[in-house]
Amino acid sequence: MQIDQINSFYEEDDSFRDHIATVDEKGKRNWIFSKKPNGKYTQARSYLAWVLILILFIGPFLRYDGQPLMLFNVLERHFILFGIVFMPQDFHLFVLAMITFVILIVLFTFIWGRLFCGWVCPQTIFMEMVFRKIEYWIDGDGPQQRKLASAPWTLNKISKRTFKYFIFYLISFLIGNTFLAYITGSDHVIKIVREPINNHLGGFIAMIIFSGIFFFVFAYLREQVCIAICPYGRLQGVLLDANSIVVTYDHVRGEPRTKLSREKTSGGDCIECKQCLYVCPTGIDIRNGTQLECTNCTACIDACDDIMAKINRPKGLIRYGSYNGILSGNKKIWTSRVKAYSLLLVLLISILGILLGTRGNIELTVMRTPGLLFQESPDGKISNLYNFQLANKTNKPIPVKMVTTTKGASIKMIGTLALLPMAEVSKGSFFIYLPKSKLTDRKTEVNISIMQGDKILTSTTTNFLGPITFK
Numbered sequence: 001m002q003i004d005q006i007n008s009f010y011e012e013d014d015s016f017r018d019h020i021a022t023v024d025e026k027g028k029r030n031w032i033f034s035k036k037p038n039g040k041y042t043q044a045r046s047y048l049a050w051v052l053i054l055i056l057f058i059g060p061f062l063r064y065d066g067q068p069l070m071l072f073n074v075l076e077r078h079f080i081l082f083g084i085v086f087m088p089q090d091f092h093l094f095v096l097a098m099i100t101f102v103i104l105i106v107l108f109t110f111i112w113g114r115l116f117c118g119w120v121c122p123q124t125i126f127m128e129m130v131f132r133k134i135e136y137w138i139d140g141d142g143p144q145q146r147k148l149a150s151a152p153w154t155l156n157k158i159s160k161r162t163f164k165y166f167i168f169y170l171i172s173f174l175i176g177n178t179f180l181a182y183i184t185g186s187d188h189v190i191k192i193v194r195e196p197i198n199n200h201l202g203g204f205i206a207m208i209i210f211s212g213i214f215f216f217v218f219a220y221l222r223e224q225v226c227i228a229i230c231p232y233g234r235l236q237g238v239l240l241d242a243n244s245i246v247v248t249y250d251h252v253r254g255e256p257r258t259k260l261s262r263e264k265t266s267g268g269d270c271i272e273c274k275q276c277l278y279v280c281p282t283g284i285d286i287r288n289g290t291q292l293e294c295t296n297c298t299a300c301i302d303a304c305d306d307i308m309a310k311i312n313r314p315k316g317l318i319r320y321g322s323y324n325g326i327l328s329g330n331k332k333i334w335t336s337r338v339k340a341y342s343l344l345l346v347l348l349i350s351i352l353g354i355l356l357g358t359r360g361n362i363e364l365t366v367m368r369t370p371g372l373l374f375q376e377s378p379d380g381k382i383s384n385l386y387n388f389q390l391a392n393k394t395n396k397p398i399p400v401k402m403v404t405t406t407k408g409a410s411i412k413m414i415g416t417l418a419l420l421p422m423a424e425v426s427k428g429s430f431f432i433y434l435p436k437s438k439l440t441d442r443k444t445e446v447n448i449s450i451m452q453g454d455k456i457l458t459s460t461t462t463n464f465l466g467p468i469t470f471k
């Protein structure tokens with residue numbers, strides 16, 4: 001097929017771009033009854049999904065050093081990522097991580113399209129690998145589901161619906177609890193479950209709300225989350241280009257579509273069987289080209305491969321590929337462009353990993369007490385008063401002392417500084433004393449170190465103010 005023919009094919013009827021497949025002309029929801037997909041991609045995605053679901057559910061119970069391995073307590077601003085405690089003091093790291101994350105997303109999508117949506121996104125995993133499979137089990141395959149939906153409310157239909165939504169709610173409750181456990185910790189969730197409701201009314205309400213939201217998402221919203229709500233999905237239009245690798249239909253090979261018949265000797269490989277359309281959970285026809293609704297779930301690849309095998313044509317009429325790759329007939333995915341950008345991705349992830357991994361466990365902030373200059377004592381020493389904040393970002397209390405390594409200088413704490421509580425910020429004040437003879441300028445730099453035994457945990461410097469006429 002010639003390029004101009006291909007282009008005119010797309011220009012012929014692009015009315016599908018004027019509406020989404022899940023809404024009819026009157027604006028009513030078109031419920032999708034997708035056919036059960038089967039094939040190597042569905043198999044591989046199922047295996048990965050079970051691994052990820054397992055990780056998600058056991059995640060809040062994993063402990064490192066007696067603390068959760070993961071915790072995202074936004075209410076108390078307490079975060080633990082792979083055992084590393086993050087506090088409000090790490091905000092700069094958070095900003096850096098967010099910027100890197102955005103660049104990563106843009107770059108990743110630019111190269112690999114919606115690979116994340118199809119394989120890793122929790123919404124797709126739970127919808128397609130858990131809830132949809134339960135639906136196939138209770139209501140049957142797509143055509144049976146459609147039949148049941150339009151059937152009158154018989155006892156059979158009522159019992160099927162009740163059973164299905166009961167299981168849906170149970171799983172939503174489980175997901176809601178897990179979600180809560182990532183926020184408040186698994187111990188807290190276990191307490192809510194075990195102890196009287198009155199003791200944890202707030203937590204109990206949160207549990208019910210989360211479960212209700214997940215139930216609503218998976219029982220009613222479903223593919224609408226990917227089509228209309230998810231900001232990442234909405235951004236695809238600007239993140240993809242003609243070289244991005246997406247689930248795509250090889251129109252060069254497939255067009256013109258010709259129904260299968262004994263006489264079929266000409267035409268493209270697409271036989272208009274519409275199996276790719278029937279399995280699509282967002283109700284689109286991938287043969288119309290890349291569309292915003294496509295979550296790259298690979299169901300249409302498996303469905304079409306199955307047909308191609310049956311009619312003795314090579315598989316891959318629908319496959320992972322880029323628009324330009326299809327036009328040029330290049331089936332290679334690992335092009336030099338993809339390799340170069342992937343390398344950049346790995347580099348960015350490594351930098352972020354190093355930044356997070358090498359972050360200090362103790363953070364000291366020292367500031368001169370506002371409104372005070374210096375004091376001069378009878379023995380000729382000058383003193384300055386400072387405020388400090390000391391963040392212990394570990395999961396253990398740490399015994400510490402504050403010292404200075406500046407010659408002649410000494411520190412006098414106001415109150416005591418002995419034990420830093422775990423994952424907390426300690427605040428206090430102290431004096432630094434310096435003999436007049438050691439002053440080098442109006443402002444002299446003085447070292448302040450935090451020590452655990454003989455080990456310096458962290459150090460900083462501060463300005464020490466003295467009289468101008470000291471020389």
Ligand code: SF4
Pocket residue numbers: 249254269270271272273274275276277287303304307317318
């Ligand atoms: S499954 Fe393949 S052959 Fe059948 S309509 Fe889709 S693209 Fe054409």
Ligand code: SF4
Pocket residue numbers: 247276279280281282283284285286293294295296297298299300301
């Ligand atoms: S077009 Fe194919 S890959 Fe895209 S959502 Fe539909 S079935 Fe999944």
